[in-house]
Amino acid sequence: MSFFRKLKESISTKTEAVTTKFKEGLSKTRDAFVEKVEELILRRKKIDEDFYEELEEILIGADVGINTVMKLMDDLRAEVKKRKIEDAAALRPVLSEKLIGLLDADDEEVGLRMAPSGLTVILFVGVNGVGKTTTIGKLGYKFKQEGKKVLMAAGDTFRAGAIEQLEVWGQRVGVDVIKQQAGSDPAAVMFDAIQAAKTRNVDILLCDTAGRLQNKSNLMEELNKIYRVIQREIPDAPHEVLLVLDANTGQNALQQAKLFGDKTGVTGLVLTKLDSTAKGGIVIAIRQEMNIPVKLVGLGEKMTDLQEFDSEQFVHALFAGLVTEEEEEVESDPEVE
Template identity: 80%
Template sequence: MSFFKKLRESIASKTEAVTNKFRDGLAKTRDAFVGRVEELFTRRKKIDEEFFEELEEILIGADVGVNTVMELIDDLRTEVKKRKIEQPSELRPILSEKLVNMLRGSGEDAGLKENPNGITVILFVGVNGVGKTTTIGKLAWRFKQQGKKVLLAAGDTFRAGAIEQLEVWGNRVGVDVIKQEAGSDPAAVMFDAVQAAKKHNVDVLICDTAGRLQNKANLMEELAKIHRVIQREIPGAPHETLLALDATTGQNALQQAKLFGEKSGVTGLVLTKLDGTAKGGIVIAIRNELSLPVKFIGLGEKMDDLQPFDADQFVHALFAGLAAAEEEEK
């Protein structure tokens, strides 16, 4: 077997594995949300006001968000008139297309921003219990798989056990953790971490911070101080400030994203625990209503279940059932 054939097969195998992760991770959302859409499209024989009202109800129930749903329904109404569509089944590919476009946004902000001339600094923020530390560990593993040298900074000096939890992940992944005593100044930890990263020629420095409520002024000021310390030592850093959100909290995740985005310089989102919720539509609401890109999604507990967000993969996995129904009708 030639080298290029092996390479093609390897790429195809990895692509299929990612596709399967999206499909399996979104199973609950697909069963609850898309299953109801499919049932509606099959049961209804014409597109009328009742059809749109029922579709609206299903989308809102899947936490797609009221504003996003209204926009989506308006777009579908326009397409129905423009294309003179009469059968609900003809709306299936149009609905998929509209969702992909919403999730893509401008497309310019896809992927992590990395520093081409030195250390890439990624700062994580978010409330407690959303899976922030676990996500940091999984992201560190991803970078290590790419052959990069990674360092972690234990900036959550507030929560009992937070430093130890990050150390457990550091040991599991095989990366060092820069820490101080519990109760220390988080900005001082960041200073130490940046110095260590420079000394050891680290490629990526990933920084944990205390889980904070966005309405706590002192914690938000602490975050601003962390930003200043990092920027002073590495101009242009942090290159990403990622907000971790628990997808199972639905609309509450959207509210957190709005408030954090306004106050803490968030550049992207990580949605955790998508495999554990039927309300995966929240991804669509967050992406459409905020100018913040979803960078990663958590699709399970395994190390490689943190996946870069891909709008096409997401919608394809979500609408696998509808695609199958379309094929049967042909």
């Protein structure tokens, strides 16, 4: 059975609604990346050095990242040599397979880490404007739909309007927000939120944090202080430290990942606004460069458009047109396998 048909069968156990969200959310990246690859395959037909150079440019243009592209090209060359592939069209499934390999890690936990019992604390970090508060709101909605009892902590006490913005989301999704006045100590807000969560038997506490400070304090020191307060109250918390990144910012998102990842013990990434960028390849670049799993992706503006990341769904959504073409070939020729 061909790779694309196996891929489709693998995701057939997942809900059609999720598959549709990935397809729609990644349409701009698909148009910019896969269509260019297709055009290259149809135009060049044979795999030679010029073919590799053009493919390299397309991958870099999709923000897959130079280091990752170099690794991918080396892998492709080795595979082409090993399988004795000459026809460019035969490279489609090989490329798809390699992309899934770059996004996956055998020893990695899939999905968000939750406390085995009691309260789960999820801390959100990232610069201002990346969609941190929106992500918290949408994740709060997701957990509520699953029947969980959720609380939010307004730990970004420095940005004007940040507390109010989280409150608006709280009202929208029906989740209470623990807050203090603007300019308060964020660690004190976290302490209050944990006590409230314990008292109310809450399942999940979602904690917002500042992306920039208006005073001379060091942001990383402030985040570490929050971390220590949470750990003092719940020794195995926070269960996730999620770095929120705006996919539109491309390589800047990668730099942010390096800055926060080194200093704040990030356990997972959230990539927002994938639906509005043609450079969705940044998912692959960050996954490779940082060796931190992508946990959630923003695929649209609706409440349900925040989805748990799935490498097979991601690659299937990118190569959806090729899967359809192959199915048509199989239907017209029953001997094709």
